[in-house]
Amino acid sequence: MMDHQHIADALKARMAQLSERVERLEEDLRQPLDRDFAEQATGTEASDANEALEGASRAEIAQIRAALGRIEDGTYGICVTCGESIAPARLEALPFAQHCIDCARGR
Numbered sequence: 825m826m827d828h829q830h831i832a833d834a835l836k837a838r839m840a841q842l843s844e845r846v847e848r849l850e851e852d853l854r855q856p857l858d859r860d861f862a863e864q865a866t867g868t869e870a871s872d873a874n875e876a877l878e879g880a881s882r883a884e885i886a887q888i889r890a891a892l893g894r895i896e897d898g899t900y901g902i903c904v905t906c907g908e909s910i911a912p913a914r915l916e917a918l919p920f921a922q923h924c925i926d927c928a929r930g931r
């Protein structure tokens with residue numbers, strides 16, 4: 825069985841970073857918009873961008889959680905569609921990949 829401990833460590837570190845970012849973004853989003861009109865407009869645009877970033881961060885956290893779960897139950901690195909091993913180079917580039925390159929390409 826392959827040892828994925830170093831991948832698990834890297835994923836956990838990445839997840840901690842993302843959680844911190846989500847917390848910061850949530851704090852920013854809670855700031856009341858009580859400045860004058862012009863500033864309020866830019867404030868709204870900024871919080872739209874923050875919300876998008878928060879959503880992307882949450883999505884990545886969910887993918888990392890799933891990958892950590894697969895490492896734990898020993899199915900990590902196995903394509904969920906065809907059951908073949910996912911190439912190590914692909915896992916390195918995309919640690920939470922669930923599909924081998926062929927299935928990802930829609931073979």
Ligand SMILES: [Zn+2]
Nearest residue numbers: 903906924927
């Ligand atoms: Zn596959």
